[in-house]
Amino acid sequence: MRRIFRMLVRGAALLVLAFYAICLGELVALRWINPPTTAVQTERRLAALWHRKPYRKRQVFAALGRISPDLQHAVISAEDGRFYQHHGIDWLEVQKVVDKDVEQGKLGRGGSTITQQLVKNLFLTTNRSLLRKAVEFTLAPAAEVILGKRRILELYLNVIEWGPGIFGAQAASQAWYSVPAAKIDRDQAARLAAILPAPLRWKPDHMGSYSDEILRRMALTGW
Numbered sequence: 347m348r349r350i351f352r353m354l355v356r357g358a359a360l361l362v363l364a365f366y367a368i369c370l371g372e373l374v375a376l377r378w379i380n381p382p383t384t385a386v387q388t389e390r391r392l393a394a395l396w397h398r399k400p401y402r403k404r405q406v407f408a409a410l411g412r413i414s415p416d417l418q419h420a421v422i423s424a425e426d427g428r429f430y431q432h433h434g435i436d437w438l439e440v441q442k443v444v445d446k447d448v449e450q451g452k453l454g455r456g457g458s459t460i461t462q463q464l465v466k467n468l469f470l471t472t473n474r475s476l477l478r479k480a481v482e483f484t485l486a487p488a489a490e491v492i493l494g495k496r497r498i499l500e501l502y503l504n505v506i507e508w509g510p511g512i513f514g515a516q517a518a519s520q521a522w523y524s525v526p527a528a529k530i531d532r533d534q535a536a537r538l539a540a541i542l543p544a545p546l547r548w549k550p551d552h553m554g555s556y557s558d559e560i561l562r563r564m565a566l567t568g569w
Contacts, residue, residue, distance in 0.1 A: 509546070519534075
C-alpha cells in the first residue's frame with residue numbers, strides 16, 4: 347500500500363512539473379508568437395459542443411500600436427489600476443480581498459491582476475477554485491519576467507473574452523461598434539472595459555454607470 351501511495355505521489359509530482367514546464371515553455375514562445383488559441387477559448391468551444399449550440403469564434407490579432415490608447419487605459423483602469431506598479435501580484439489588492447472575505451465569511455471576488463488573468467486565459471479555465479488561483483499566483487511573476495508589461499498587455503487585449511465567441515479588442519470593436527480597435531473613442535472604450543467581468547451577460551450599451559466610474563478612474567490617473 348505504501349509503495350502504491352509513493353508511486354501515486356511521484357506520478358502527481360511529475361505531472362505538476364510537466365504542466366509548469368509546458369507553461370513556461372509556452373510563455374517563452376509567446377514573446378514572439380501569437381497564440382492560435384487559449385484554454386478559455388477551448389473551454390467555450392467544448393461547452394458549445396456539449397450543449398449542441400452553434401459556436402463561431404471571432405478573433406483578429408492586433409498589435410498594441412493598433413489598439414486605441416483609450417481602450418488600453420480603460421481596461422487597465424477597470425481591471426488592474428496598479429498594473430505598472432506590481433510584478434504580477436498586486437498584494438495591496440490581495441489584502442483588501444482577504445479582509446473583505448474574512449468580514450463576510452466567504453470567498454468573494456478574486457482581485458486578479460491583468461497578468462493573472464492572462465495566465466488564466468492561456469492555461470486554465472473560468473472555473474473558480476483555490477487550485478486555479480494557486481497556479482495563477484505561481485505563474486504570474488514568471489510571465490512578468492519572461493514577457494514584460496507591454497507584451498502582457500498586448501496578449502491580454504487580444505485573447506480576453508468580449509462576448510459570445512468574441513475574443514480580443516479588434517473583434518470586440520468590430521462586433522460592438524463596427525470600427526477597428528484603433529478607432530475606439532473614450533466613451534466606447536470605457537463601455538467595452540465595463541463588460542469584462544461578465545462578457546457573456548453584459549453589453550456595452552447597458553454599462554453607463556460603471557463606464558462612468560471607469561472614466562473617472564482614467565481621469566484620476568491622467569488618462
